Amino acid sequence: MESKPDLISKRRTFLGSMAGFFSLGFLTWLDLWNKAKAGDVSFMNNLPDPVTSGKELPTFKFQLEKQKGKVIGGSSVKAATVRDFPISKSIAGASMRLEPGGMRELHWHATAAEWTYVVEGRIRTTVIEPGGTSEVNEFSAGDVWFFPRGHGHMLECLGEQPCHFILIFDNGYFSEFGTFSLTDWFAQTPKELLAKNLRVPAETFASFPKGEVYFSKGKIPPEKASPALLKGKTPLMSHKATLKGPQPHRVFPGGKEWTVDSSKFPIAKTVAGVLFELEAGALRELHWHPNADEWQYVLEGTFRVTLFGSGGRYREEILEKGDVAYLPQGFGHSIENIGDKTGQILLGLNAEEYQVIDISSWLASNSPEVLATNFNQPKEIFEKFPRKDVFIAPL
Numbered sequence: 001m002e003s004k005p006d007l008i009s010k011r012r013t014f015l016g017s018m019a020g021f022f023s024l025g026f027l028t029w030l031d032l033w034n035k036a037k038a039g040d041v042s043f044m045n046n047l048p049d050p051v052t053s054g055k056e057l058p059t060f061k062f063q064l065e066k067q068k069g070k071v072i073g074g075s076s077v078k079a080a081t082v083r084d085f086p087i088s089k090s091i092a093g094a095s096m097r098l099e100p101g102g103m104r105e106l107h108w109h110a111t112a113a114e115w116t117y118v119v120e121g122r123i124r125t126t127v128i129e130p131g132g133t134s135e136v137n138e139f140s141a142g143d144v145w146f147f148p149r150g151h152g153h154m155l156e157c158l159g160e161q162p163c164h165f166i167l168i169f170d171n172g173y174f175s176e177f178g179t180f181s182l183t184d185w186f187a188q189t190p191k192e193l194l195a196k197n198l199r200v201p202a203e204t205f206a207s208f209p210k211g212e213v214y215f216s217k218g219k220i221p222p223e224k225a226s227p228a229l230l231k232g233k234t235p236l237m238s239h240k241a242t243l244k245g246p247q248p249h250r251v252f253p254g255g256k257e258w259t260v261d262s263s264k265f266p267i268a269k270t271v272a273g274v275l276f277e278l279e280a281g282a283l284r285e286l287h288w289h290p291n292a293d294e295w296q297y298v299l300e301g302t303f304r305v306t307l308f309g310s311g312g313r314y315r316e317e318i319l320e321k322g323d324v325a326y327l328p329q330g331f332g333h334s335i336e337n338i339g340d341k342t343g344q345i346l347l348g349l350n351a352e353e354y355q356v357i358d359i360s361s362w363l364a365s366n367s368p369e370v371l372a373t374n375f376n377q378p379k380e381i382f383e384k385f386p387r388k389d390v391f392i393a394p395l
């Protein structure tokens, strides 16, 4: 039972917080709460980010596939973190290739969740969650996986063909080279401690790797996954979904769109994925994302990406296959296929829900009179503007 002074002090605290609540004003609190729900609270502090608040917009392009990366045998990884790509503060990315029989060893990420799109090849993953539930999944081109921050996982290439996939992490400071790998942990831990922990003699560990293996290489894994030492319970939410299936989610004159966010892939709370296939000359119109930064990877083709950063600041970048771009939350942008054939671009947004506002639908939601006054132009001009969302404009 609580003592009387405790109760009095609790009541004082409660009355004090209620007084603060009413002195700030209920509507202000409600407003703050709604803003907080809208996205990252730290984004609401309006403190200028030195990288994006200068007179000029910084480059928002990074040539990921031109990097040397880390190569072990026939497997490799190239990473784009804020260290080399300063604008990309909230999203890091990597391009990983596994040779047949290659494995990205058991590991976890202390500071980032991992969302991945499979470009080619077949991959099997294992993942463990808090509580010991675990899942084994197999992926092929077009599929995605999501491993929440800290969940232990492994990736292995299946079959005779190499695998290629694009990883997106919900933290720009995260490096794929800074993960917590099982071999590294074993190598640092005394053999006697491992023996006591795993109930086997200490000599068992005599020939174990002396440092981090990162990519290991074995035989091509069996087509049917061998049973685990312990068959754990299956998680409530699968770590697997498909982004690019045979049917696009939306088709427009000039292009197609595929999307996956937490409405279809509930475990993916911090990354939503989009894939655009744009015909030669097609334009994904001027738009912005109220709730997310956007990280782009060009799968095929050549694109001109424009970025508007307020205060008269505007910049364009030309992206080729294997290049990456980063567009900060709320900044206006467009994507145009300037090549001579159909191109594909993968987008990762650091949000639970894929939200977008297009310029055509924003304009159409105002009257020609409003637009005429805004631009100081005759209203007849605006009567010719689209009366629906353009989304993708063909050549």
Ligand SMILES: [Fe+2]
Pocket (backbone or CB within 6 Å): 107, 108, 109, 114, 153, 179
């Ligand atoms: Fe990972």
Ligand SMILES: [Fe+2]
Pocket (backbone or CB within 6 Å): 287, 288, 289, 294, 333
């Ligand atoms: Fe966008």
